[in-house]
Amino acid sequence: MTTAPWRDPALPAAARVDDLLSRMTLEEKTAQLYGVWVGAATDGDGVAPLQSEMAADYDYDELINHGLGQLTRSYGTAPVDPALGAQALASAQRRIAAAGRFGIPAVAHEECLAGFTAWGATAYPVPLAWGATFDPGLVEEMARRIGHDLRAAGVHQGLAPVLDVVRDPRWGRVEETIGEDPYLVGTIGTAYVRGLESAGVIATLKHFAGYASSAGARNLAPVRAGVREFADVTLPPFEMALREGGARSVMAAYTDTDGIPASADPALLTGLLREEWGFTGTVVADYFGIAFLQTLHRVAGSPAEAAHAALTAGIDVELPSLNCYGRPLLEAVRTGEVPESLVDRAARRVLLQKCELGLLDEDWDPEPATALDLDSAANRDVAGRLAQESVVLLDNPDGLLPLAPDTRIAVVGPRAADALAMLGCYSFPSHVLPRHPEVPMGIDIPTVLDALRTELPDAKVTFAEGCGVSDPDASGFEEAVARASEADVCVAVLGDRAGLFGRGTSGEGCDVTDLRLPGVQGELLDRLVATGVPVVLVLLTGRPYALGRWQGRLGAVVQAFFPGEEGGPAVAGVLSGRVSPSGRLPVSVPREPGGQPWTYLQPPLGLAGEVSNLDPTPLYAFGHGRSYTTFAWEDFTGTTPGITTDGSCDLSLTVRNTGDRAGAEVVQLYLHDPVASVTRPDVRLIGYRRLELEPGAAARVTFRFHADLSAFTDRSGTRVVEPGALELRLAASSAEVRHTARLRLTGPVRPLGPDRRLRCETEVSPAE
Structure with missing residues (x-):
């Protein structure tokens, strides 16, 4: 095997993997499609929903004879000294490699939402706090540090970030989200992805897609989102994190939308994700999500049927263990119920990722770092x-x-x-x-x-x-x-x-x-x-x-x-x-405890009006935040008679710290579309820039608006830029407008493809 083409690092990864797959038995290919959770509790609730009920029955020694796709949460299952944990993980990897014919180790994954979920590791602020910073650069620095700690500990894949957009703040997982605006979630989440991936760790986007739109704010409840809400609010952060961040994995959501569970939705996991967006990485199941197709969603009558549905949809890896992709899938392929081509497709994606990680190389070495400091002074500083x-x-x-x-x-x-x-x-x-x-x-x-x-x-x-x-x-x-x-x-x-x-x-x-x-x-x-x-x-x-x-x-x-x-x-x-x-607030703060769900992304009928005695206007608006100093917004330029539906224009202003102490101002750019073919949010964020200024200091910030940023999903389901009047509002919050630029888009309605512009570029220069 040492001289086989799949071992040759000089060959393209695709050629290596094709050669390897041609040598593998069905058992060896399916072994790459599941994880094993060593040490997971089988009594009580554990650290995952229905963990004890879903505990898989297998003989570990026999199992790894065919190889293994993933190792689940070696650090995040129980408290273990990081140095000892790294040695144990390295030992487990050697054992897995020695047991199989091809000597291929597993991908080790861990949670890393607010830091490496390991005993003694830095506990960073939660994602909702990242959103409050409006500082993608600092979030990227944090994620890079998390990634380096993961790699030093032998972990290859991190199950973060969460890119769900808050739709109802009663939902328990709001703390895991970045906020209620898709542009803020997308830009901050993309920064996290860049940081993690720059350290050589696979970032896993979750939960794809619609999880935060569950009915009644109940975890795992069915999603109540229309086509346009799904396209214009739910999906953009994922698209940005894939296109601009380079995330290499996506986790399918637990929920179902309009009766279709995400884990069994080929239109979502293959049609949109791969064929339209061009994603080439791996799709992993949320924990027990494939088995839930049978037990919770009831769209499958057996574990084998659940495996068939998930593989067909495009889920490559079952996590955290092997309820469906193990023995049930093997038997279903042997009897002809599941085409072996589906197994080949998923195994190829998994092995390509292992090739990228160096896990197919002959000189692969799991030896951990001699010392692990997961809560360093540099970490604590960030x-x-x-x-x-x-x-x-x-x-x-x-x-x-x-x-x-x-x-x-x-x-x-x-x-x-x-x-x-x-x-x-x-x-x-x-x-x-x-x-x-x-x-x-x-x-x-x-x-x-x-x-x-x-x-x-x-x-x-x-x-x-x-x-x-x-x-x-x-x-x-x-x-x-x-x-x-x-x-x-x-x-x-x-x-x-x-x-x-x-x-x-x-x-x-x-x-x-x-x-x-x-x-x-x-x-x-x-x-x-x-x-x-x-x-x-x-x-x-x-x-x-x-x-x-x-x-x-x-x-x-x-x-x-x-x-x-x-x-x-x-x-x-x-x-x-x-x-x-x-x-600055990444979510609105309500005035009254009822009246949910509500976020600032409301069309006119969602705002206060004479037709109802209930006023949903928040006490503190999205983007709001006070300071101990004062700022003047001066010398605004940006009035233009019009641009084409493929055009762009600049808006600039000078921000001056007029107080007696240093401080930071966050300049926010909102879009208001007075007339459109479908109802639109009254305002929505399309750009921002955080400026840190000493007393008396000033900076000039320029926003480069492109017409693509005004796009939305029309009645036919197509994302378009429509001609007509627009307002661009520079504001201190969604409710505190400082300057307005009115312009008109001219020309034809312009459909957009996957190459559309996703962000408003900004430039900061010294003010005169």
Whole structure:
């Protein structure tokens, strides 16, 4: 075998794989199409839905004699010292290679949504916090660091990013998304993909497609999305991350759309993804997603039928184990129920990817790094910068913030002194450690309380928890009120507890009926406000909550979306004034807890009007965020009589920091289409640029608008640019317009193909 063409690295990958496939038995080919989850719990809920019910029955030693496609979560299943874990993974890979005829190791995959999901690895802010930064460059830097840590530990594929666009903030997995706007999700998500792929790790886009549009905000519920919503809101982030980011894998969603499960949809996974978009990588199943075709969707009557449907649709790899692509698929191919050509097609894609990774090379070496530091000082620095940029100052009407350095501060609330308040559902401490209470956290996570005491050493800081996150016990109210009454200012730290499948108030399977603060936290806040002491509300959450009940009654409001291990110092830095807040909302903050689903991407009938007594206008709009300094937007240029439906134009303005301290402004470009052949969102984001400026400094930013950015899906299902009037609005948020350019598109309706322009390019130059 060592002299066979498939071993020759000088040959094209396709030629090598074709030669290898010609030598493989059916058993060896199907072995490349599934993963094995060694060490997964078969009792209780584990770390995946229905994990115990779906546990596969197999003899591992016999199984690997034919090879193995993937190894599932060697680090993210149980706490293990990273260095020992790397050695164990390398040993497992040698064993797999030695067992099979061809000596081919498995692809090792891991979760990496907010950092490498391993014990002792850096816990970065969650994706919703990435969105709040409006800083793709910093997100790319974070992802690059995550990728290097994964590769050093022997991991080849990361199951991230999540590119679902928020459609209903009651959904538990909002914390895993980047926001409610497809352009923001696409640009930030693409930056993550670039960073991960630059480290040699396969990025896996999920969940393809429509998962966040589930009915009633229930996890895995059927998708209620029309053709145009699917095309114009759901799909663009995936298209951008594939075309511009170079993602090499896609994960099929659990959900079904209009009766068709994504995992059994050839039009989605083959027609659109491969034939239209030109994707050549691998499609993997979400955990147990193929088996769910039989057990949950009931579009298959057996595991073999489920395997047939998924292979036909275009799923190449069954994860996390082999319920369907193992023995059931083998027998179905042998009896002629499933064409062997489907197995060949999927195996070829898997082996091409292994060839790209060097796993077919004779000199492949699984030897891990001699030392692994998964929470390095450099990692923590990036985590800290990302956390700082993600904190959103929602309100500070009377300048209560920053806090005076020698004031009396009562810190109150269930999130103030809990390190887990910083972490999302897919961080290792929240995801795995609840089943291992005897194991320490593995990383240092300062709380808001500890960080504030460090930040303001001359302040007198007292603390009372007040209540729990979600329990109804109000017995701690009196102590909390007493501490607040003795202080000059009260900092109320409220929010979510991340968890899995109902064990938290945010996270996978932790959906809610409305957007009230969890438990009795709202009642605690009422009691604190009633003391008359100024209250600073700090929210550490995985979703936005309705705050209209306290409008005009709070001294300041600070929002942080699970800001990671350095989130405590970041929040405390904003409270003290060391950090100038620069985050912007990636999701709207509602006024009232009901009235969902609602996002800012509303056509005219979705906005407030005289035909209904219900006003859905949010309390704080998408893109909103305050600062400790001020900015002037000057010298706007961009008025043009018109461009063709294939034309472009520039809009420019100068942003000047007119305050006495450094700060960052986020200039946002929105499109308003007054008349179209189908209803359109009143405004939608098509460009943005974050500008960091010293006091008195100025920068000139230019947006290069192309008519492709006005495109939408028409009545025939075709993406088109229509002639007519447009407004381009430069704004500080979706509701705070500073300058407007009116122009007219001329010429014919222009259908767009897969080469359409996806982003608005920007350029920043020094201002005179």
